[in-house]
Amino acid sequence: MALFTWSDEYSVNVSGFDTQHKKLVDLINELHSAMKEGKSKEVLGKIIGELISYTKFHFSAEETLMVQAKYPGLAKHKEEHEAFTKKVLEFEEKFQRGSVVLSQEIILFLKDWLINHIQGTDKKYSPFLAK
Numbered sequence: 001m002a003l004f005t006w007s008d009e010y011s012v013n014v015s016g017f018d019t020q021h022k023k024l025v026d027l028i029n030e031l032h033s034a035m036k037e038g039k040s041k042e043v044l045g046k047i048i049g050e051l052i053s054y055t056k057f058h059f060s061a062e063e064t065l066m067v068q069a070k071y072p073g074l075a076k077h078k079e080e081h082e083a084f085t086k087k088v089l090e091f092e093e094k095f096q097r098g099s100v101v102l103s104q105e106i107i108l109f110l111k112d113w114l115i116n117h118i119q120g121t122d123k124k125y126s127p128f129l130a131k
């Protein structure tokens with residue numbers, strides 16, 4: 001069973017970003033299943049790497065559109081993206097070094113961060129970016 005599923009209430013009314021958010025949900029679910037199934041560090045590391053690169057791609061897509069739309073909340077929004085990216089990169093580094101393992105706690109952190117960020121921060125750009 002998936003850890004969490006997409007719901008229309010998460011929509012930010014920018015279809016491209018909803019699609020990207022769904023892909024992030026899929027990647028977190030994939031990571032969760034792989035952990036539950038006891039997959040190797042190599043397999044988990046590959047999914048973590050994909051999650052990070054897709055997250056970077058997605059954050060930069062959001063930031064580009066916010067710049068174009070002259071969105072007033074850009075700076076604060078960017079700070080949230082940067083803090084999250086930093087945290088996840090630190091985790092990846094420790095994971096690859098073998099000083100931490102992937103845990104339920106980390107998966108829940110990823111899931112909660114994504115949902116809270118979409119609901120609390122991304123949704124604020126909807127009136128500025130929605131077409």
Ligand SMILES: [Fe+2]
Nearest residue numbers: 062117121122
């Ligand atoms: Fe965002």
